[in-house]
Amino acid sequence: MSGVKEALEALLDFKGKKVKDFCLRRLERGERAYDILQELNRGLEEIGRGYENKEFRRYFDSDLIVSGANMKRAVELLRPHLSGGERREKRGKILLGTVKGDVHDIGKTVFSILLQSSGFEVVDLGVNVDKEAFVRGVREHEPQLVGMSALLTSTAPYMEEVMDELVKEGMREKVRVIVGGRAVTEEFARKIGADAYARDAVEGVKKCLELVGG
Numbered sequence: 001m002s003g004v005k006e007a008l009e010a011l012l013d014f015k016g017k018k019v020k021d022f023c024l025r026r027l028e029r030g031e032r033a034y035d036i037l038q039e040l041n042r043g044l045e046e047i048g049r050g051y052e053n054k055e056f057r058r059y060f061d062s063d064l065i066v067s068g069a070n071m072k073r074a075v076e077l078l079r080p081h082l083s084g085g086e087r088r089e090k091r092g093k094i095l096l097g098t099v100k101g102d103v104h105d106i107g108k109t110v111f112s113i114l115l116q117s118s119g120f121e122v123v124d125l126g127v128n129v130d131k132e133a134f135v136r137g138v139r140e141h142e143p144q145l146v147g148m149s150a151l152l153t154s155t156a157p158y159m160e161e162v163m164d165e166l167v168k169e170g171m172r173e174k175v176r177v178i179v180g181g182r183a184v185t186e187e188f189a190r191k192i193g194a195d196a197y198a199r200d201a202v203e204g205v206k207k208c209l210e211l212v213g214g
């Protein structure tokens, strides 16, 4: 069975057993946890495309829900293999959140795990985070970095409102901002005045290290 086909079968199994087997089999073969997630991610891409296709709709809301839940199971199962142990050397603190109107959190969770394994302290505000909560978070936790995630084209523009709020509250100079998630592009990040953009979690960690001078 081809990789994507197998990933699709695992993601669409509503009992969640196949996704567990999918991960364990690959771990036993010595595959890296992040590569396993990337393989499942290609399955999610396929489901997303089939969901979007208006002429021949192959996947529906229920498929998004089941595949999302299974991807979360995979992230949890692979978490110990992603983290690579605690580092003593602290790199800095980052405040993370998925912006208002958006409840997608799987990618943000993967990013958060990789950040922690690279020595960052992560304060995760969760999903559907409004600008006031981002500002409160900066005031309370005094992070060096703020990370925003958006998967919907309708919610990405809210990132600009958060940027404006940070300026309004006199906090923009205190933090560096990184944005990501499928609805965000490099060009968009530049337009809203973010300090960095990353396409995926691995690149995101690299950019965060650069931003804190590591």
Ligand code: B12
Residues within 6 Å of the ligand: 041, 044, 045, 046, 047, 048, 049, 051, 052, 061, 064, 065, 066, 067, 068, 069, 071, 101, 102, 103, 104, 105, 106, 107, 108, 110, 111, 147, 148, 149, 150, 151, 152, 153, 154, 178, 179, 180, 181, 182, 183, 197, 198, 199, 200, 201, 202, 204, 205
């Ligand atoms: C699973 C899923 C859901 C689940 C989410 C479960 C959860 N807890 O997250 C549920 C069922 C809830 C859902 C709901 C909806 N969804 Co949805 N969903 C998906 C799906 C299939 C996968 C997303 C995912 O988790 N990918 C896996 C992770 C690992 O990838 P990722 O998020 O891209 O993250 C990576 C990078 O982007 C990056 N990253 C992410 N965040 C950040 C942040 C920073 C700072 C950095 C540096 C990097 C970074 O790192 C990650 C790892 O490398 C996508 C299709 C797709 N292929 O993306 C649609 C998709 C995002 N959903 C879509 C839609 C339309 C919806 C709904 C509106 C559907 C509906 N009719 O209700 C609702 C919206 C709900 C809301 N208000 O948010 C559309 C969006 C289209 C658009 N143009 O806006 C997509 C693209 C599907 C499609 N092709 O049509 N969805």
